[in-house]
Amino acid sequence: MGGIDGERHRLILPVGWTAVTFGVVRRSEADMDLTALDRHGDIDATAGMVDFAVNVRGATPVWLRDELRHRIDDVARYPSRADELAAVRAVGDTHGRPPSEILLLAGAAEGFALLPNLRPRRVALVQPSFTEPERVLRAAGIAVDQVVLPEPWHLDTADIDDDVDMIVLGNPTNPTSVLHPRSAVEALRRPGRTIVVDEAFADVTVGEPESLASSGFDDVIVIRSVTKTFALAGLRAGYLLAAAPVVARLASTRPHWPMGTLQLAAIEMCLGERGHAHARHEAQTVTTDREAMVAALTEAGVEVCGTPAASFVVVRVADGTSVKNHLAQGGFAVRSCANFVGMTPDHLRLAVRDPATVARLLDAWKDVI
Structure with a gap:
């Protein structure tokens, strides 16, 4: 689980869990950036990259x-x-x-x-x-x-x-x-x-x-x-x-x-x-593309976490920060979950995209793995 200070990680945990106080862990400057509360996906999605980091739907109508x-x-x-x-x-x-x-x-x-x-x-x-x-x-x-x-x-x-x-x-x-x-x-x-x-x-x-x-x-x-x-x-x-x-x-x-x-x-x-008509259309498109995306990720051996219902999915991969950085070098932006309480740097969030764009991501993913 990513974090930036001991205070942040005095947790109230679900029933059956043990409450523990986490101390401060020393990290590199790059990793510390990933754990900052004010870090969001837009930081990673620079111009020219294929954007899976930001949950904005395409272009303005x-x-x-x-x-x-x-x-x-x-x-x-x-x-x-x-x-x-x-x-x-x-x-x-x-x-x-x-x-x-x-x-x-x-x-x-x-x-x-x-x-x-x-x-x-x-x-x-x-x-x-x-x-x-x-x-x-x-x-x-x-x-x-x-x-x-x-x-x-x-x-x-x-x-x-x-x-x-x-x-x-x-x-x-x-x-x-x-x-x-x-x-x-x-x-x-x-x-x-x-x-x-x-x-x-x-x-x-x-x-x-x-x-x-x-x-x-x-x-x-x-x-x-x-x-x-x-x-x-x-x-x-x-x-x-x-x-x-x-x-x-x-x-x-x-x-x-x-x-x-x-x-x-x-x-x-x-x-x-x-606007309502556009939102209804986008909701249906998201549902269709998400189902196809989850199927493609699973077939490629990428673990999809939970049961996604929105315009993004969470996956878990070993050495997630390294995978994220290597994908970025190949022109693909994905969102690290290191600064979300209860998640780890091995969790990555991916915005739902159309099947062709997902296929490009998976081609790059295979090269990284």
Whole structure:
């Protein structure tokens, strides 16, 4: 398991496991980079590489790019209230939520940065998962429990102390690609506790069967992104759904004009009729390509971990860091899982790609092995 300090690895482990405190392990400078909380796949996917490291789906849809281009002249003015209301209305229509329960975000990651405004006493992070919540909560001085799920990462194995007043988890989870049953998430609810669900990849699951975005529970916060499925990572756009008082507390420290005109326009369009059609198509494509990718990896002797349900899969290989580096030399970017709690440098995350691109990766993989 990768890590950057002893504090980070005082773990709350699943039932039947023994709690241990891990010390600091000396590593080379290169390996230390792989374990940093703020290291993400975009660092590895440099221009010209075949990108399996970043979970963004292809190119921005032409219709969306054209619509954003038409709004370029509007950036000479401050973002308008009309644009904000249009984006909020699109989110509300999609999930059946009133405007008071919607907070537009400059990317889903901003939603995690706002969580300290709720002043939780003790937060359980269901791991392995996205590293940003841990980074921002620790920076705010908030106590964090690492609740590590054993592979294959089923939520019903989580052992969470009753004293925890906030739980953060992904669904489907980055990096494991596991999709937890909605009922398992709901079972974590307790009086005085807030559940934060990262649904950044929910729209690549066909029909979004396990989403809580439309639940309306006053103790559940759902954070969503539009940048992955619509290839808008450079624009930063997402939103958050929660009870009205929670939204007000989260937004209390934001500056005036927290969102730009193009971000607001993007949210409106991605959650409009054409956006929904695009998301449905991408979800089906991801499902088909993922099934083919898992089959190809398995046939090639690469171990696929868990039961992937999102736009990425996790594999385990001996000497994963070396494999990653050699693939990079051959022009293929893959994501090390060394900085995810509960995973090791031998776990690599691969974005789902079409069969022809996967075949190219496997040709390079055979050369590395």
